[in-house]
Amino acid sequence: MNKTAIIIGGGVAGMETAIQLLRLGIEVYLIEKESRLGGHLNSWDHLFPNRRDSKEVSEYLQLGMNEGISLHLNAEIDTLWNDKKKFNIKLKDGTRLNSDALVIATGYEVFDARKKEEYGYGIYDNVITSVELEEFLRNNELKRLFEGKTSKRVGIIHCVGSRDEKVGNLYCSKLCCVTGVKQAIEIRERMPDIEVFCFYMDLRMFDRYFEEMYFEAQEKWGVQFIRGRLSEAAENQDHTLLIKLEDTLTGLPLKMNVGLLILLVGFVPSPETRRLASMLGLKEGDDRFLCPADEHTLTNSTKIPGVFLAGTVKGPEGIAGTITDARAAALQVAAYLTSRE
Amino acid sequence: MKIEGKQRIWMDYQKEIADDHFFYVRSCVRQNFFPGSEKTFLRILQSELQKDIYENPSHTTCSGIGYHADIVPFETSMTMVARQFALMTEAGYENFTTSCITSFGLYSEVLETWHHFPETEQKTRDFLYKATGRTFKKPSNVSHASDIIFKFRKKISEKGKYRLINRQTGQPLRVVEHIGCHYSKMFPSKGVGGAEYPYVLTGMIDEWGGEVIDYPERRHCCGFGFRQYFVQANRGFSISCSKKKFESMEPYKPDMILTNCPGCPMFLDRWQYAISEMEGKTYGDNGYGIPVLTYEELAGLVLGYDPWDLGLQVHQVPIEPLLEKIGIPYDPEMKFRNISGQDIGRPESPSFLKFYPEKV
Amino acid sequence: MNFRVLGMKSFGYTITKDRQIDFDQNDRKVTGYINAIESSIRLCIGCGSCTGTCSAGHFTDFNIRRVITLVQRGETDQLKKEIRKCMLCGKCQLVCPRGVNLRNLILTIHNILETYGI
Numbered sequence: 001m002n003k004t005a006i007i008i009g010g011g012v013a014g015m016e017t018a019i020q021l022l023r024l025g026i027e028v029y030l031i032e033k034e035s036r037l038g039g040h041l042n043s044w045d046h047l048f049p050n051r052r053d054s055k056e057v058s059e060y061l062q063l064g065m066n067e068g069i070s071l072h073l074n075a076e077i078d079t080l081w082n083d084k085k086k087f088n089i090k091l092k093d094g095t096r097l098n099s100d101a102l103v104i105a106t107g108y109e110v111f112d113a114r115k116k117e118e119y120g121y122g123i124y125d126n127v128i129t130s131v132e133l134e135e136f137l138r139n140n141e142l143k144r145l146f147e148g149k150t151s152k153r154v155g156i157i158h159c160v161g162s163r164d165e166k167v168g169n170l171y172c173s174k175l176c177c178v179t180g181v182k183q184a185i186e187i188r189e190r191m192p193d194i195e196v197f198c199f200y201m202d203l204r205m206f207d208r209y210f211e212e213m214y215f216e217a218q219e220k221w222g223v224q225f226i227r228g229r230l231s232e233a234a235e236n237q238d239h240t241l242l243i244k245l246e247d248t249l250t251g252l253p254l255k256m257n258v259g260l261l262i263l264l265v266g267f268v269p270s271p272e273t274r275r276l277a278s279m280l281g282l283k284e285g286d287d288r289f290l291c292p293a294d295e296h297t298l299t300n301s302t303k304i305p306g307v308f309l310a311g312t313v314k315g316p317e318g319i320a321g322t323i324t325d326a327r328a329a330a331l332q333v334a335a336y337l338t339s340r341e
Numbered sequence: 342m343k344i345e346g347k348q349r350i351w352m353d354y355q356k357e358i359a360d361d362h363f364f365y366v367r368s369c370v371r372q373n374f375f376p377g378s379e380k381t382f383l384r385i386l387q388s389e390l391q392k393d394i395y396e397n398p399s400h401t402t403c404s405g406i407g408y409h410a411d412i413v414p415f416e417t418s419m420t421m422v423a424r425q426f427a428l429m430t431e432a433g434y435e436n437f438t439t440s441c442i443t444s445f446g447l448y449s450e451v452l453e454t455w456h457h458f459p460e461t462e463q464k465t466r467d468f469l470y471k472a473t474g475r476t477f478k479k480p481s482n483v484s485h486a487s488d489i490i491f492k493f494r495k496k497i498s499e500k501g502k503y504r505l506i507n508r509q510t511g512q513p514l515r516v517v518e519h520i521g522c523h524y525s526k527m528f529p530s531k532g533v534g535g536a537e538y539p540y541v542l543t544g545m546i547d548e549w550g551g552e553v554i555d556y557p558e559r560r561h562c563c564g565f566g567f568r569q570y571f572v573q574a575n576r577g578f579s580i581s582c583s584k585k586k587f588e589s590m591e592p593y594k595p596d597m598i599l600t601n602c603p604g605c606p607m608f609l610d611r612w613q614y615a616i617s618e619m620e621g622k623t624y625g626d627n628g629y630g631i632p633v634l635t636y637e638e639l640a641g642l643v644l645g646y647d648p649w650d651l652g653l654q655v656h657q658v659p660i661e662p663l664l665e666k667i668g669i670p671y672d673p674e675m676k677f678r679n680i681s682g683q684d685i686g687r688p689e690s691p692s693f694l695k696f697y698p699e700k701v
Numbered sequence: 702m703n704f705r706v707l708g709m710k711s712f713g714y715t716i717t718k719d720r721q722i723d724f725d726q727n728d729r730k731v732t733g734y735i736n737a738i739e740s741s742i743r744l745c746i747g748c749g750s751c752t753g754t755c756s757a758g759h760f761t762d763f764n765i766r767r768v769i770t771l772v773q774r775g776e777t778d779q780l781k782k783e784i785r786k787c788m789l790c791g792k793c794q795l796v797c798p799r800g801v802n803l804r805n806l807i808l809t810i811h812n813i814l815e816t817y818g819i
Contacts, residue, residue: 250722
């Protein structure tokens with residue numbers, strides 16, 4: 001009897017889990033709600049820490065997607081249930097699927113920056129998110145952001161939607177700091193006459209080569225780091241922004257005018273993740289991301305036999321970490337399916 | 342500036358404002374600075390809008406000033422607030438409306454405290470009964486008077502004789518709006534539009550034809566604050582707060598400032614005089630300063646009431662340039678005459694801030 | 702608008718000076734000179750290791766970390782007065798994790814203030 005697995009989510013985690021399961025001889029169904037695979041990987045231009053083109057990672061994943069994987073795109077899930085023999089899914093278009101194992105890889109969304117009313121996202125003309133900046137970088141349209149602007153200064157704001165009780169997200173999204181440093185360097189590389197300031201509470205340069213990027217940003221590119229969380233932004237008559245914060249290292253309040261504000265938005269669990277979790281009865285943490293069966297030793301399993309987790313459903317993670325996690329998930333799935341025979 | 346972004350936020354911060362049958366409590370000190378305002382509010386509600394609005398002359402202060410100046414303990418404040426509610430209940434009313442913004446903040450704070458800590462409500466009932474023999478019901482709606490003018494702004498606009506348009510240029514008047522801190526900074530959900538982009542005064546200006554100015558120090562406090570202000574030597578802090586706002590709004594060339602708190606217009610009006618005396622600097626057109634109005638005064642002007650009936654003659658920053666911009670007629674002869682028509686004399690002329698009439 | 706130096710009214714209080722750093726108004730000329738000559742100043746992360754070991758900092762209010770941060774903000778009014786408190790012992794440079802050349806930085810500041818007559 002063929003061992004089958006359904007993977008919900010065709011982003012980095014879903015794709016890599018599918019690729020590995022196929023290699024292990026498992027029959028795989030991959031369900032993705034968008035019209036194409038890749039998830040958030042499609043949003044990034046160059047990846048930290050080595051600044052390589054994200055398309056290379058996309059290509060690697062695409063290469064693994066061969067006909068052995070039964071792919072359902074534009075597929076939204078209507079209902080999902082576990083009858084103890086199989087996992088059953090009915091899609092909104094009526095298609096029915098079932099399998100012996102289920103992998104939840106429905107990922108995350110970025111924080112909606114409009115919730116930070118005092119930053120003026122969606123109100124002031126020159127406030128964008130880090131995700132939107134990647135789009136400009138990808139299309140080589142960075143210069144357009146500064147066309148006709150009176151100010152040659154950019155402010156990058158860390159911790160937008162993370163570490164913030166007011167928006168209900170106490171956790172750290174971990175990867176925004178290095179994204180900010182990367183984008184600061186990218187702007188300085190392409191437009192040397194633009195001054196870049198990063199406004200942070202703490203700098204989380206936790207992974208290999210991250211600290212070296214911070215060093216490079218300061219030494220080579222003259223990016224200025226000011227420790228102070230943005231209190232408020234207001235628009236001037238010429239559409240530049242007046243920002244106010246405390247310069248905590250001098251203990252004085254500070255104000256300055258910038259031409260563009262880039263908000264480093266964090267991760268939030270996707271509504272679909274939470275919906276599926278409640279249909280299955282999976283445990284959410286206080287931060288609303290999903291909980292694995294054990295934080296150290298069973299990081300891809302859940303308390304429901306046959307249901308596995310891969311990728312950012314469990315919390316903020318980068319591309320490299322997600323690929324590794326997906327491979328671990330695939331191994332757990334394969335081991336589970338083998339043990340059932 | 343994308344107005345849709347603000348509109349989205351305004352949709353999030355809607356609040357219940359009662360329709361009719363109001364129990365009105367006055368401000369302690371507003372009558373001194375803006376003598377016509379409360380009378381105008383009552384006149385608008387009764388004559389123009391045919392609403393039932395009642396006030397009991399034996400109502401007291403809410404003790405907001407004392408509470409915020411650290412003189413009155415919170416338990417006392419709660420009991421005084423309870424007595425106000427008792428008067429409301431005895432008169433058969435459920436909708437409470439306040440003239441002062443600090444009162445509004447205090448009533449909201451007391452009701453929230455009672456909601457989250459019911460034992461404090463019980464204690465307050467005991468205190469009130471022991472002290473006065475009164476009992477009370479909590480109001481079903483607490484609104485500030487500016488909320489009510491906001492709610493009926495369309496009706497006022499329909500009955501209005503004047504629009505907020507500069508008749509010389511044909512352009513809408515540029516209006517700075519300034520809400521009192523106690524209106525929505527403490528409880529954003531209790532203010533129309535929330536704390537970041539409050540809509541209560543913006544809505545009035547939009548409806549009556551003006552253009553709202555969004556300037557960087559829009560959110561900054563005028564500096565009133567109570568505690569430091571009462572000590573003369575500390576007023577430097579207060580005046581500096583207002584000065585920061587004036588410096589920030591100056592490049593936008595506002596025609597007037599609209600406020601909804603008793604303290605804010607007093608400050609924003611008087612400090613322009615004090616700053617001009619201390620530093621020689623004036624804001625606004627040609628040394629005339631930027632006129633500051635309360636929402637009742639503005640509503641009254643829109644409805645065509647006589648400016649001197651509204652009490653505009655006691656404003657430190659002369660109001661006449663604004664009246665001329667809108668095209669509201671006024672009689673300069675009547676400015677310094679009392680009800681009987683007697684001349685009450687002239688105030689001392691400021692050194693730098695220009696004054697009407699220029700010749701004393 | 703005319704100013705009268707004499708005869709300004711006093712009301713018993715003065716307008717308080719704004720202590721907020723107005724980044725755009727600050728004259729960053731001196732900052733520019735310092736950065737050009739001793740560019741390792743840019744590496745500072747404000748960790749405070751320097752100040753923690755500073756000999757002068759224990760018995761005066763001299764705070765070398767704060768002085769360097771203020772220089773980068775363009776707040777150089779007090780720089781001449783502050784920098785004279787440093788005795789050039791070099792302990793700060795020994796502990797700096799980023800390799801800021803602190804002794805040279807301090808000598809550079811002295812030279813620039815001297816050269817430009819500040």
